[in-house]
Amino acid sequence: MVENARSINIAASILLIIGIVYIVGPLYLTLSTASQSYEYMLRNGLAWVPGGELFANMGKVINDTRIPIQMLNSMIVAFSNALATCALSFLSAYAIVYFRIRWAGVVFALILATIMLPLDIRVITTYQVASNIFSPLNAVLDVTGLNDLIANAFGAPVHLELSVLNTHFGLIAPLVAHGTGTFLFRQFFLTLPKDLFKAARMDGAGPIRFLFDILLPLARTSVASLFVLTFLSGWTQYLWPLVGASTPDMQTAVVGLARLVPDADGQVPDFPMIMAGAVLVSLVPLSMIALLQRFLVQGLVLSEK
């Protein structure tokens, strides 16, 4: 268009510079401080110029803290969360969209409702459930009176107990119990032409064949987007891993990082070492964003529609 957009373009450029500085600034300060020594930091405060101590500080993190094993935990949690969410959401969305079932709407509503109340809000009682995942079953047996019958017959009521606290499963499962993935896949399935499904049926494909031959290959980008999104979400979780794992060796890297900062006031903490830890902890998700940005952006957009 022939248009004088000089003023707005200058304003937009300035705005974007401010935005980029706002985002990159803290990251840069983190990296530069991580590359300076503790003494330098005590003398000069945060470092504006990078120094040569980055690997020394990282070495401290790796050797003196539990961050390495915690990063492994984070990897397990993030990866399993992404994989399980993709698989289970895909299957449930498939059931909802492609099968003639009366309760499809209800099931979808039940799944979708999970988006309204995030895990952080219900952490207290989720913790209780995780401390004995059979507690709902026990309660049902008690309330229905079945346990009285069992007690009469076998001498004692059934009281099952299994804690998933401090296990990888316990860290992962509550994260998977979320509706975004189902929502995303349902939206995707609904955009596919109806005739594609009919053509596959005419070609003789049953539910399993249709799922693997047609739907899954077509949904590749959606799956990848959701995978990136849930991986990042799993990696960056804080409150649940904080309460769900009590020993340092089960905690995730983000929790471990936060624990590097001493609670008590007084001595200035070893910020260069902590910042080196922050760099280490953010390395995996940031490189994922760098490599798979396309999927991340698409995932964010898809999860909204």
Next chain:
Amino acid sequence: MSSESSLFSHRWLPLLLAAPLMLLIVLFFYVPVFQAFYWSFFLEQPFGGGSEFVGFQNFARVLSDPEFWMAGWRTIVFMLTASSLAVIVPLMLAIAADRKIALSIPARNILVWPKGIAGASIGVVFAFIFNPFVGLMAPLNTLVPGLWNPGIDGTDAFITLVAAHVWSGIPFNFVILLAGLRSIPHTMHQAAAMDGAGPWRRIFDVQLPLIMPQLFLTFVLEFTESITSVFALIDTITGGGPGGSTTLLVYKIYVDGFRGFDLSGASTQTAILMVFVLLLAACQFVFLGRRINYER
């Protein structure tokens, strides 16, 4: 054309397909939600020490606690300030990045980076950057002593939280709003230009009205997000202090439940917070949602 009967008609297969996710959701979503409400009517002893039905006593106790009201008030203040900023800042950035200028390409890339940084990580970083003695403000503090100290001044601590929250919230809101802006047909801009509207004016007359659905959605999600995800920031930046000035409800629930072992009190507050979140979302949908759906 309805194609209801052309779907697969298997009876057990769909149940089987949906069962794993449904099981997890029931176990780790519906049971905890139900239990929060259930426990808010019982006095629970920690470590399985038995429970006792107490009716509304828990609510009476919580609601008569000034700490609860303070935390609730802070939650609302934080929600309004932080979430507004966390939408408006990305909105301005998205409008800027939607223009064909040299910086918009790198900006679109860089502005999603925070998505990979955990709230707790950036909390640790911000705690350092805003540290009064060694951080960004340290030189100013030597000039004007006491100008900035989030360790003592509750407002400073609050500002740090907001800054960190907005930082974390930029990627999602930026991407959604930019996608909304980019879905506006180019002809719409051309038509407005033919009508004499310049690029500044089109922001208000064309772009903002047309991305209302996305704007509404980011607000709805941001409200809930600001209430809950702030936990990681509080725990790493302020620890709820100084003097409880950054103890928001989600943090108070955690402290009451996991440090004070007051399960009933924490459950009651959880129940109240849940109702608040749900009501908030319902209100937004009823009052805002229905007005802004355009046929395109």
Next chain:
Amino acid sequence: MTAIDTAIRAAAADIELIGVTKAYDAKTVVIPQLDVALRPGEFTVVLGPSGCGKSTLLQMIAGLERVSGGKILIGGREVQNLEPKHRGCAMVFQNYALYPHMTVAENMAYSLKVAGVSKAERAERVATVAKMLGLADFLARKPGQLSGGQRQRVAIGRAIIREPGVLLFDEPLSNLDAQLRHDMRVELADLHRRIGATSVFVTHDQVEAMTLADRILILNKGHIEQFDTPKAIYHHPASIFVAKFIGSPPMNILAVTGDGSALRLADGQVVANFAGKGSFQLGIRPEDITVKAGGPIKAQIRYREDLGSHEILEADIAGQPLRIATPFGAEIDPTSTLSLSFSQARLHLFDNGTSRAISNAFDQTKSAPASVKEYQ
């Protein structure tokens, strides 16, 4: 060519629908009751406006929609409760519905793969079909890299590769431009002649119906209005609906009254001799009206459209619109009153209440030569 012709040659099956009904609930009845029999190898075009139930009918034959009642027999076998894959039908969809992630060859071979046909045989059949449809050079491409006409051919290839007894077409040409549509029409007709499968072709395009069909089945609100050859449908429409649906511009329908000796318009003009009494609808095609000096019927001209080969005159007769097709170059004074004559042998009379055609309505009047002459 003969080798190919014998390679893909279906054992055409007849299709019979007995008392078929389709209703989604008590209020939305798509097909109240349908009885129709299609002969083996016949090319039937199902024609009707959107929402008439023609697509539903096709999908019920295919097994993509369940029948609410009645029976469907294909080759004498009851199929209404069978899965699509067990009915021996193949289908060409409106938007091709090609699998975007598969190559042309994979698309065409997919049904064979599902059926467990060996890889070697699949490749052989794909090669045969591809040669037949001129797709041999495109087998490794994905649908996204093909033109509209090529995609259409792949969709057809995918359908015929199984040598189905029944070929179903769901408005397959509606997405093509005019030239391509014409070419595909010719190809389809040729293909049908070579393969010989019983074909059911759903469309709302009367040209496709007229050119492709052995018989046209005209559906209106789930009812059969007429099921007959294109010629019969054009020349002897069974109802006003058919009369107006076929032909372009459509047949004129005029309200007339019989006074025992003639049919009169509202303004008293006599348009035909007729022995009966009462109100009727009179049909006459635009091309069966001639403009000539001294013609007995008068109409006011409103508008003329020059189409090059001929002209369409829009006129007003006794308060009703009337279209007249005149040959190119006819001298017409656009300001004056038109003098017209109706070709008496080509009048159609319809019942005012049922809208059905009254057959042999003019037989008696034809035997009165004196009066007929008067109106020509």
